[in-house]
Amino acid sequence: MQTLLQQLINGLSLGSIYALLALGYTMVYGIIKLINFAHGDIYMLGAFWGYYVINYWHFNFIFALLSAMLVCAVSGVIIEYLAYRPLRHSPRIAALITAIGVSYFLENGMSYLYGSSTRSFPQIIKQVNYHFGGVQISNIQILILVTACLLMILLQLIIKRTKMGRAMRAVSVDPDAAELVGININRTISFTFALGSSMAGAAGVLIGLYYNSIDPLMGMTPGIKAFVAAVVGGIGSVPGASLGGFLIGLLETGVQAIGLSAYKDAAVYLVLIIILLILPAGIFGKNTKEKV
Amino acid sequence: MSTILKVDDLVKNFGGLAAVSNVSMALNDDELVALIGPNGAGKTTVFNLLTGVIVPSSGAITFNGPNGTVPINGMKPYKVANLGLARTFQNIRLFKNLSVIDNVLIAMTSHYKEGFIQSVFRLPKYYKTEARIREEAIDLLKIFDLQDDINVLAKNLSYGIQRRLEIVRGLAMKPKILFLDEPAAGMNPEETADLTRLIRKIQREFHITVLLIEHDMSLVMNLAERIYVLDHGSLLAEGTPDEIQQNDAVIKAYLGEEA
Amino acid sequence: MKANFKYNICWLIVMIAGFYAINTLILVGVINAFIENMLVTIGINIILAVGLNLVIGFAGQFSLGHAGFMAVGAYATAIITSDHANAAGFWTSIVVGIIIAIVAALIVGIPTLRLRGDYLAIATMGAAEIIRIIINNLKITNGAAGMFNIPQFATWPVVYIMVCVTSILIVNFIHSRGGRAAMAVREDEIATESMGINTTKWKLAAFVFGAATAAIAGSLQASYVQTIAPTNYNIMESIAILIIVVLGGTGSITGSFVAAFVLGILDTVLQDFGTLRMVIYAVVLVVMMVFKPSGLLGTWEFSFKRLFGHRKPKGETQA
Numbered sequence: 001m002q003t004l005l006q007q008l009i010n011g012l013s014l015g016s017i018y019a020l021l022a023l024g025y026t027m028v029y030g031i032i033k034l035i036n037f038a039h040g041d042i043y044m045l046g047a048f049w050g051y052y053v054i055n056y057w058h059f060n061f062i063f064a065l066l067s068a069m070l071v072c073a074v075s076g077v078i079i080e081y082l083a084y085r086p087l088r089h090s091p092r093i094a095a096l097i098t099a100i101g102v103s104y105f106l107e108n109g110m111s112y113l114y115g116s117s118t119r120s121f122p123q124i125i126k127q128v129n130y131h132f133g134g135v136q137i138s139n140i141q142i143l144i145l146v147t148a149c150l151l152m153i154l155l156q157l158i159i160k161r162t163k164m165g166r167a168m169r170a171v172s173v174d175p176d177a178a179e180l181v182g183i184n185i186n187r188t189i190s191f192t193f194a195l196g197s198s199m200a201g202a203a204g205v206l207i208g209l210y211y212n213s214i215d216p217l218m219g220m221t222p223g224i225k226a227f228v229a230a231v232v233g234g235i236g237s238v239p240g241a242s243l244g245g246f247l248i249g250l251l252e253t254g255v256q257a258i259g260l261s262a263y264k265d266a267a268v269y270l271v272l273i274i275i276l277l278i279l280p281a282g283i284f285g286k287n288t289k290e291k292v
Numbered sequence: 293m294s295t296i297l298k299v300d301d302l303v304k305n306f307g308g309l310a311a312v313s314n315v316s317m318a319l320n321d322d323e324l325v326a327l328i329g330p331n332g333a334g335k336t337t338v339f340n341l342l343t344g345v346i347v348p349s350s351g352a353i354t355f356n357g358p359n360g361t362v363p364i365n366g367m368k369p370y371k372v373a374n375l376g377l378a379r380t381f382q383n384i385r386l387f388k389n390l391s392v393i394d395n396v397l398i399a400m401t402s403h404y405k406e407g408f409i410q411s412v413f414r415l416p417k418y419y420k421t422e423a424r425i426r427e428e429a430i431d432l433l434k435i436f437d438l439q440d441d442i443n444v445l446a447k448n449l450s451y452g453i454q455r456r457l458e459i460v461r462g463l464a465m466k467p468k469i470l471f472l473d474e475p476a477a478g479m480n481p482e483e484t485a486d487l488t489r490l491i492r493k494i495q496r497e498f499h500i501t502v503l504l505i506e507h508d509m510s511l512v513m514n515l516a517e518r519i520y521v522l523d524h525g526s527l528l529a530e531g532t533p534d535e536i537q538q539n540d541a542v543i544k545a546y547l548g549e550e551a
Numbered sequence: 552m553k554a555n556f557k558y559n560i561c562w563l564i565v566m567i568a569g570f571y572a573i574n575t576l577i578l579v580g581v582i583n584a585f586i587e588n589m590l591v592t593i594g595i596n597i598i599l600a601v602g603l604n605l606v607i608g609f610a611g612q613f614s615l616g617h618a619g620f621m622a623v624g625a626y627a628t629a630i631i632t633s634d635h636a637n638a639a640g641f642w643t644s645i646v647v648g649i650i651i652a653i654v655a656a657l658i659v660g661i662p663t664l665r666l667r668g669d670y671l672a673i674a675t676m677g678a679a680e681i682i683r684i685i686i687n688n689l690k691i692t693n694g695a696a697g698m699f700n701i702p703q704f705a706t707w708p709v710v711y712i713m714v715c716v717t718s719i720l721i722v723n724f725i726h727s728r729g730g731r732a733a734m735a736v737r738e739d740e741i742a743t744e745s746m747g748i749n750t751t752k753w754k755l756a757a758f759v760f761g762a763a764t765a766a767i768a769g770s771l772q773a774s775y776v777q778t779i780a781p782t783n784y785n786i787m788e789s790i791a792i793l794i795i796v797v798l799g800g801t802g803s804i805t806g807s808f809v810a811a812f813v814l815g816i817l818d819t820v821l822q823d824f825g826t827l828r829m830v831i832y833a834v835v836l837v838v839m840m841v842f843k844p845s846g847l848l849g850t851w852e853f854s855f856k857r858l859f860g861h862r863k864p865k866g867e868t869q870a
Contacts, residue, residue: 035669083837090844093613097797100790101836108829116826224676224786231673266684269677276674277662292336292345292381292741343745373747381745387738389802389850390731398735401728402747408756411727412720418727419555465747 002134007257008250013141013210015249016148020203021226022233022241023155024076024196030172030236031192033092037099038079040223041106042197046072046204047121047214048110054122061124061209065147068205069198076197077190085186103223110216118215121208144206151202152242155195159238164191172236225252225265228272234285243283247271295356296321296501297342297377297469302351304337311337313525315351319469324495324502326512328536329522330545335505336382338522339471342503343379344372357468374402376468380458380475382505388447392438392457395446396429399464429464435497436460436490452483456490463494469501470494476508488514513537521545554856561855566715573711585819587707591775593815594710595768598717600795600807602764605721607793608801608850609730610757611737612664613672617792619679620762622686622784623655624648624769629698629779630691641704645770652766655682656759664754676786687781697780698773705774713771717764722804724760733757798839800846805853813847 021043028036046068053059053067083102087095128139159165167188170178179185207222208214225248233244248268255264281287297319304312312334319325327335340346342353347366355362355375364372373379378399387395404425410418433439436456441449446457455475462470475491476484488511495502506512512519513533521529521536523545529536536542573590576582582590599617606614627648632640659678666674686692724730732753735743744750773779795814799806817835821828839847 029669033669035672083841086841087844090840091801093607093797093801094840094844094846097794098837098840100794101833101840104829104833105837108826108833112826112830228673228677231670235669262688263684266681269680272677273663273674276666276670280666280670290741292340345741345745369741369744370747370749373745379745381742385739385742387735387742389738390734394731394734397728398731398743398748399746401732404728406728408724408729411729412723414559414723422727461746 003257005135007253009135009137009141011250011253012246013144013249014253015246016145017203017207017210017245018222018226018229018248019242019245020148020151020199020206021222022230022245023152023199023238025227025230026233026235026237026241027168027192027196029230031168031189032084032088032095034084034095034099035227036196037096037223038102038106039196039200040219040221040226041103042072042076042079042219043200043204043207043222044110044214044216044219045075045106046201047208047218048114048204048216049201050205050208051119051121051214054124061143061205064124065202065205068201070201072201072204073194073198076193076200080190080193085189103219107216107220114216116216118213121212121214123209123212125209140209144210147202147206151199152238155199156238158195164188168192225268228268231282232272232275234279234282236286237282237284240282240284294321295319297356298352298354299342300352300354302338302341302353303349304334304341304346305349310525312341312348315522315525315527317520317527317530319501319503321501322495322499324491324504324515324517326504326506326516326519327522328506328509328512328519329528333522334525335522336473337525339379339473339503339505343377343471344369373465376466377471378462378465378467378469379471380455380462380473382473382477384454384458386446386454386458386461389445391443391445392433392449393426393429393442395457395461396432396464397425399461400425400429403466432460432464435493452479452486455479455483455487459490459494463498463500467500469503472502472504472506474505474507476506476511484508484511487511491515557859558855562719570708570711573707577707589815589819591705591707591710593811594707594714595772595775596792596795596811596815597714597808598764598768598771599792600799600811601718601721601804602761602768603792604796604799604801604804604807605725605733605764606757606761607796608803609725609737610733610754612754612758613668614675614758614761615672615786615789615793616659616675616677616679616682617761617765618784618786618788619659619682620652620656620765621769621772621788622679622683622781623652624766625773625779625784626686626692626698626769627651627766628770628773629701632702632704632774633698633700636702638704641702641770641774645767648766648770649763652762653759656762657755660755660758660762664751664758676789679784679789680786683781683784686784692781695781697778697783699778701773701777701779703774703777705771710771710775713767717767718804718808721760721764725804729753729756794836798836798846800848800850802850803846803848803852805851806846806848809847 024039049068049071050064054064079102083098087098129136167183170183171188229244229248230241233240252264255267295318299317302315329335341348344367353364355364406421476487519536521542529539529542603617606612628644631644663674687695732748736750736754740750795810799810821831
């Protein structure tokens with residue numbers, strides 16, 4: 001029971017990072033049907049930004065987090081403008097290759113500028129472990145969970161309650177019709193990238209605090225796992241991405257806990273394939289059948 | 293004349309909505325039958341049920357082929373097609389990036405064998421088979437005046453010709469029954485007249501049963517031997533063109549829609 | 552029949568000429584070991600890209616798991632030739648690799664090929680990762696450390712011949728009953744099914760065929776490079792193959808050849824740039840996609856038939 005609870009806490013902490021990343025994938029996919037391969041690298045940018053501002057400008061946690069979100073939002077918008085917008089009406093596979101190109105550019109550009117070595121993230125918040133009946137939880141885990149949940153609620157409010165959120169939903173259902181009723185498609189897509197990227201930026205700073213090490217390639221694997229989480233939850237669905245993220249996080253820590261850590265990624269992919277076979281559009285996805 | 297396709301009490305519900313309710317029909321050999329009805333009456337749904345694209349909620353569809361009676365409810369679409377039921381689509385579904393002849397050759401797939409080893413190693417038998425079926429395809433295209441376009445990509449054909457090619461592709465399957473889903477949709481009067489001649493020709497030369505969904509009444513009244521009228525998912529009337537033109541219920545359904 | 556014979560002879564001449572050209576250039580020293588290495592890498596990439604192009608460009612099934620099947624071939628050759636270091640062992644290992652890859656492709660393909668588009672991509676990627684993780688944890692494959700000192704049987708002529716053989720087989724398949732059915736699936740699955748074609752069967756056929764050629768490429772690579780590790784066959788490798796296919800043009804075999812050469816040469820030229828190499832590569836990739844989204848050649852295909860076809864009356868040419 002204790003170990004189970006312990007794994008639950010660890011899984012949820014990791015899962016909330018995946019969930020934050022998955023949100024960006026799901027929003028971008030929902031609106032322009034692009035697997036934004038560079039999304040994981042935005043998260044890396046967020047972590048590096050946090051590292052620099054804390055070390056050199058002595059930002060506190062809140063400012064580091066907010067500024068990383070802002071910087072990542074701007075980067076996301078620039079990337080969309082330069083690399084994805086010209087390809088909006090091209091074959092989707094071409095846009096996918098471009099996204100991969102952007103990902104390579106960010107990973108290798110950072111390696112070139114700052115070296116590819118791992119560096120330790122400044123521990124701006126002293127880690128304190130609390131014990132509740134044999135279960136250990138750190139203040140950083142609590143911080144991650146709370147921050148992630150707050151951001152997800154905020155995001156849901158933006159999408160459901162604001163004018164821009166309504167525009168985003170409209171464009172994802174039918175961009176042509178949305179344009180006809182006066183929605184500015186370009187601005188809506190830029191806004192989507194800004195929102196998604198800011199979530200990734202926040203995730204970057206949080207993971208820096210949690211794992212305490214960052215490197216230019218850190219976005220690759222979590223990026224792919226977060227995409228898997230988005231697909232599992234039903235790509236295009238915001239609650240789906242959150243649920244998928246937590247599921248993947250729990251699954252990974254669970255498999256690790258039973259001593260099969262070498263197979264933890266394999267378990268993630270196996271669950272992905274099984275879920276897709278049962279629910280071809282993911283847990284919350286709408287299965288659209290082609291009309292004859 | 294014997295019945296080739298029999299439909300008994302066919303029902304299809306989408307959620308709580310009855311798209312098709314208790315439709316019974318029978319198609320005879322070499323017959324040209326039209327299925328008409330106002331928009332949303334469920335005509336295309338009937339086609340999709342008959343060709344196996346969707347599975348009926350209840351009811352029976354039986355095909356009377358050379359190998360006896362076969363129930364086709366819930367059979368996979370490709371198996372239904374291989375029984376000898378070919379179709380065209382309301383919104384043309386040609387293989388757009390492939391040439392005219394490839395479109396026809398693909399429709400012939402079930403009618404010739406060409407082993408994997410034969411084709412990847414290009415054994416002499418491959419060349420023989422290819423030459424034979426190409427000739428067959430070209431002969432078919434010649435009947436419909438398409439022989440000059442065999443290497444043109446389907447997407448580059450004019451709209452009328454695309455519709456014609458879709459029918460030729462259906463015929464290449466050597467069907468017993470051909471389902472035509474609004475073949476005259478989007479055609480100008482001249483093209484419709486061409487199409488009328490074309491369908492006559494098909495009946496004359498291929499001896500097959502044709503079931504036609506159409507909105508163009510001149511075409512339907514000109515061609516059909518019998519007409520089924522569908523409204524709100526159920527059969528409203530059945531009869532010869534003359535009978536249908538006199539039928540009060542049919543007139544009401546149509547005028548009610550247009551008025 | 553006679554015309555077909557003529558075109559086949561043309562291709563044979565091209566292949567033999569290519570072989571002698573490379574052979575001569577090696578003898579006179581224009582092609583040094585460095586360039587030879589580049590050519591072999593290009594050759595292996597051609598096999599991979601042509602096979603993946605069959606799956607993506609012709610059958611229209613977006614697979615992101617090509618590297619998994621490549622790994623199967625590579626490990627089959629590494630394990631078998633380490634024990635039986637002779638030519639017979641090498642060729643047996645290729646056959647064994649093909650068979651295992653076919654079985655793996657069937658296991659992966661039968662359930663997943665009913666998925667569409669990006670869902671299929673992510674599922675095949677997951678399947679390939681599972682293959683890689685299994686290899687990573689087995690004893691016989693020496694786990695994460697990989698295998699060393701694999702005997703070298705895949706010299707440049709072997710690779711050259713295998714490039715020719717696999718390309719011919721795939722092109723022949725494309726121009727046959729099965730290939731046409733696969734292309735029909737790409738164009739319109741519902742219409743294909745209504746023509747009496749079992750779409751699942753032909754999707755699977757293309758997928759399995761692609762996987763078998765990937766295994767051959769893996770065998771050749773393992774034997775040529777002589778050192779392999781599971782990380783060589785991760786998602787990034789699948790993506791690298793995908794890049795060749797898309798850059799050349801999905802649906803153009805000629806394009807896959809051209810793109811493999813362009814990227815191979817680019818990679819070699821950029822060797823001197825160190826870390827900057829991948830940055831430049833990334834920029835080139837994005838710029839090429841932005842300005843030529845359909846790839847270098849689109850769906851254009853080189854054909855002797857068309858080259859000579861002008862003199863033939865319309866209506867008699869064959870695709």
